[in-house]
Amino acid sequence: MTTRKRHSPEQVVRKLAQADRMLGEGKDIADVCRELQVSEQTYFRWRNQFGGLKADDAKRLKDLERENATLKRLLADAELEKAALKEIAPGKLLSPERRRAAVHHLITTMGVSERFACRVTGQNRTTQRHEPQAATPADPDAALRAWLREYAKTHPRWGFRRAYHDARGEGWTVNHKKIQRLWRDEGLRVPQRRRRKRLGTSTAPGLPKADAPNTVWAVDFQFDATTDGRPIKIVSIIDEHTRECLGGLVERSITADALADELDRVAAGRGYPVVLRSDNGPEFACAVMTDWAGEQVGLSFIPPGEPWRNGYVESFNSRVRDECLNINIFWSLAHARVVISDWKQEYNEHRRHSALGYQTPARYAAICTHRN
Structure with a gap:
């Protein structure tokens, strides 16, 4: 049996x-x-x-021909909508006023109907035909709008919340929602100060050269998504001398702790590198990686905005993107793990590398006699 x-x-x-x-x-x-x-x-x-x-997808396969005919009819409308979206000024249409202006622009330049233009911009047709009070000569909020503009000019770093309390203190009978709406309508905003990116402190002297195996490991992240729109985060670890892909993770999210655990797993089989090269991402320029490296591994951070300083792993990532990610559709995280793992194994054992004299990375690593 x-x-x-x-x-x-x-x-x-x-x-x-x-x-x-x-x-x-x-x-x-x-x-x-x-x-x-x-x-x-x-x-x-x-x-x-x-x-x-899904359960009914097997039955729907028999109706593909009928659905394809419907899709062909919709293709013309889709192409027209695409052209209309390109015609609209860049940026999100968050307010009815911007949508109203976009509808008028599409009707004037492309000659489309109001119904079509409203559907493309997400504007309700009733809202489109409603004339706002701010556009009429008898705007009841004209005095308050003028007060808000003067207030923002006098106090450029104060927002609408403080303006609401000061307006109430000066006798305006108005609630915070109306102040916020008028503040937005007038285009008043407090400029946000951008946070400076954190720069990692390199502990490896100079620019390390990978003149032997296990001298320099390079690590970097890539991103993709499954068919349900959920993100996939991919980390790859490369030995810059042998060009081997030593390991990596395929997860929804990868923290610095998870990365350190993966580096320990790889090092358990081949020892720790002399230098770990990476960019200044939050997973690398953090206390967790500093504690992991200690005094046994030097950290080499490339300057911000200069990815060519980490060219080996960037070249590897381009191969992963071109030969694996761009030609596969991932149904699930398990599917992505299997496909990416198989591709990396083929890269190490079967893909001949021109920089290695057209040997595979695994073959070159096996016969390499260079030592630190």
Whole structure:
């Protein structure tokens, strides 16, 4: 009697990818399930759990031709909406006044209907046709608007909350919501002072050169997203001499503690590097990484706005983006982990590197005789 075989999530993702390729070659579901040695019920259950399919999606597959015809009819409207959005001035249309001006602009320049222009800008047609009191000669708030403009000119660092209390103190009968609305309508705002980015303190002298394995490790982050719009954060660790991808994480969020744990895991198998090179991101320029490095690892932070100073990992990230992230759609975090992990393994063991004499990074690391 044979026991029931259980598949890991990684095996399920790989089999679903194989099924997609077989379906693209013209095979039907029965042949695919026979080749994968699973039942059709298991296949659709996997699709529902790992492939992003819902319960009624299998039935909807039969209606694709009818839906495609509908999509073709909508394509013309979508292209027109796209052109209309490009025609509107950049920036969010947060107020009815800005939307009203955008609607008039679209009607005048593109000759579209008011209904279409209101739909593109998100303006209610009743609001569009309503004439605001501020645009009429008899604006009941004209005196208060003038007072607010003078108040903002006299006190440029004070906001609408302080203006509300001072207005009440001077006898204006008005609540804070109206002051905020008029303050916004007049374009009054307190300029925000941008916080300066934190600069990491390098503990490695000069510009370290990767003249031997385990001399310089480079680390950097990348971002992508799953089909549900949730972000994916990817960290890669590169040995600059052997070009090996030593490790990495694929998570929704990666903290400095998680990064330190991953560096310890990699170092447990090959030892700690002499220098760790990175940018000035908050995960690197923090107390956690300083404590992790201690006196055994030097930290080398590149100057802000100069990514070419960390060129090895930036080049690796461009390969990941071009050859993996841009050609795959991730259904889930597990799917992203499997695909990215497989790509990094192929990069280390099968992808020949021109800078290594067209040897793979793993092969070059095995025969490398350079020492610190």
